Amino acid sequence: xxxxxxxxxxxxxxxxxxxxxxxxxxxxxxxxxxxxxxxxxxxxxxxxxxxxxxxxxxxxxxxxxxxxxxxxxxxxxxxxxxxxxxxxxxxxxxxxxxxxxxxxxxxxxxxxxxxxxxxxxxxxxxxxxxxxxxxxxxxxxxxxxxxxxxxxxxxxxxxxxxxxxxxxxxxxxxxxxxxxxxxxxxxxxxxxxxxxxxxxxxxxxxxxxxxxxxxxxxxxxxxxxxxxxxxxxxxxxxxxxxxxxxxxxxxxxxxxxxxxxxxxxxxxxxxxxxxxxxxxxxxxxxxxxxxxxxxxxxxxxxxxxxxxxxxxxxxxxxxxxxxxxxxxxx
Ligand SMILES: [Zn+2]
Numbered sequence: 001x002x003x004x005x006x007x008x009x010x011x012x013x014x015x016x017x018x019x020x021x022x023x024x025x026x027x028x029x030x031x032x033x034x035x036x037x038x039x040x041x042x043x044x045x046x047x048x049x050x051x052x053x054x055x056x057x058x059x060x061x062x063x064x065x066x067x068x069x070x071x072x073x074x075x076x077x078x079x080x081x082x083x084x085x086x087x088x089x090x091x092x093x094x095x096x097x098x099x100x101x102x103x104x105x106x107x108x109x110x111x112x113x114x115x116x117x118x119x120x121x122x123x124x125x126x127x128x129x130x131x132x133x134x135x136x137x138x139x140x141x142x143x144x145x146x147x148x149x150x151x152x153x154x155x156x157x158x159x160x161x162x163x164x165x166x167x168x169x170x171x172x173x174x175x176x177x178x179x180x181x182x183x184x185x186x187x188x189x190x191x192x193x194x195x196x197x198x199x200x201x202x203x204x205x206x207x208x209x210x211x212x213x214x215x216x217x218x219x220x221x222x223x224x225x226x227x228x229x230x231x232x233x234x235x236x237x238x239x240x241x242x243x244x245x246x247x248x249x250x251x252x253x254x255x256x257x258x259x260x261x262x263x264x265x266x267x268x269x270x271x272x273x274x275x276x277x278x279x280x281x282x283x284x285x286x287x288x289x290x291x292x293x294x295x296x297x298x299x300x301x302x303x304x305x306x307x308x309x310x311x312x313x314x315x316x317x318x319x320x321x322x323x324x325x326x327x328x329x330x
Contacts, residue, residue, distance in 0.1 A: 001025075002046060005053045013070075017056075020078045021049055028083040037085055044106040048083050051124040058187040064250070065257050072259045076132040093299070094123045094219070097130040111218050113197070114188070122188040122218065129180025129253075136262045140172040143262060147280065156280045160312070162288060168280070170287030171230075177290070178227030179256050181220045182249035188218075196246070207292050209310050214329050216246070224249070225329065226289055229316060230282050232323035233275075236264045241325040278319050285312040 002025035009018040028045045056077065059065040065073050084103040086093070095104040104127065108120035147153050148165035157163055189196045201212035204222050215221030228245035231237055231252040239248050255261045269276055292307040294300035313330045321327045 002049060005050050006057060008057070009053075014074055016078055017074060020080075021053070024052075024080060024083060025049055027081070031082055031084055035084075035087065038088065041085055041106050044085060044104075045083055047120070048102075048104060048124050051121050052077065052080075052128060054121065054191065055125050055128050055187060058190055059183075059257070062186055062190050064183060064186065064254060066254070069258045073132055073257055076135060076259075077128065079134070080131050093297075095127045097127045099134055100131060102127050102131070114218060118188055118192060119218075121191060122184045125184035125187050126180045126219070129183050130176060133176045133179060133256055136256065136259060137172060137176050139262050141169050143266065144168040144172065152277075153280050156277060157284055160281065160284055160288075160315075162284050167284040167287035167291065170290040171283035171285070174223055174286040174290040175227055175230070175252070175256075175261075177220055178223045178231075178249055179253045181217055181223065182246065183253050183257075184219075185217055186250070199245070204293075206296055207289070207307060207309055208313070208330070209308050211310055211313070211330050214245075222289065222293055226286055226313075226316060227252070229320035229324065230286055232320055233278070233282065234265065234268060235272075236268055239323070241323060281315050282319060285316040288312040 002022050004018060004021060008014070009021075011018070025045065029042065032042060032045060056074070059073060060070070079100045080102065081100045082102070084101065085106045086103055091105045091107060093105065094108075095102065097103075104124065108116050108123060110116055111119050114122065144165055147168060148157075154163070157167065185196060197216045199214050199216040201214055202221055203210070203212050207222060213222055213225060215224040217224050224245055228248045231248050232239045232241075232243075234252075237248070237251045237255060239251060243251075252261070255264060269279060289309050289312065291300060292309045295307050310330075317328065317330055
């Protein structure tokens with residue numbers, strides 16, 4: 001029987017959460033034994049469940065979730081169906097979330113100044129973010145089909161050499177990635193009672209050629225600046241050019257965890273239709289970056305010879321530079 005970590009999960013304030021934790025343990029362990037997992041690794045499922053409790057508590061403590069959004073976030077997390085461990089011969093990836101099912105690698109490695117424990121929590125926290133984002137993310141896929149039915153939108157994508165609605169959908173995937181990792185980074189350092197590292201320049205030669213990218217993420221750093229730049233153009237987030245990428249991403253995450261990020265984007269575009277062309281260009285550029293990074297690691301099949309995305313950074317930079325205090329960083 002799963003040992004609940006916190007005593008706060010009473011039915012009145014957090015309906016169904018305690019029961020969900022117990023049920024997730026049962027379902028996940030059944031799946032674990034059905035797949036003939038190593039009995040020594042069984043306890044990793046409990047560890048992930050403890051991280052889920054930590055995650056939910058920390059969302060309040062860090063004020064990433066407001067009082068009004070407690071129950072929204074709880075309802076999303078309660079949709080989680082199973083926690084699986086990757087089999088021993090398939091541990092190339094850290095974790096994968098497919099809709100409400102989560103698969104993790106139970107062999108976390110140290111990373112920069114993060115211990116194995118920090119990394120294990122960060123990876124799980126990132127995936128919990130995806131679970132919370134699934135609802136609006138699903139809706140975004142339908143919205144992309146709607147956008148792509150417009151000849152004008154198809155024309156913009158064709159001009160970019162991206163004649164495929166999938167690039168718009170992948171753009172929303174990148175937002176989901178940026179949000180999930182920003183929250184995971186905040187909570188990991190909050191747990192360690194340390195401040196987050198300063199941004200630095202790093203290289204990903206296969207994707208960005210020799211153009212360094214700026215980030216203070218420990219994982220998925222390539223996504224941070226493109227997603228922050230995109231978010232800066234959304235008026236309803238009220239970003240100022242003085243805001244750091246972290247501050248911008250935190251605003252984006254708070255909106256997403258209220259559940260109305262997509263609604264707000266749609267509303268803004270309806271009220272300001274002149275923003276639509278740039279919106280499509282930005283979203284597709286994010287989508288191209290996402291597609292390349294996934295092709296690089298083999299998560300998406302594709303031509304690995306054609307994954308350099310520098311040409312898509314230029315429009316992203318040109319459109320968003322007025323929203324960034326220091327302008328150019330690529
Ligand atoms: Zn992810």
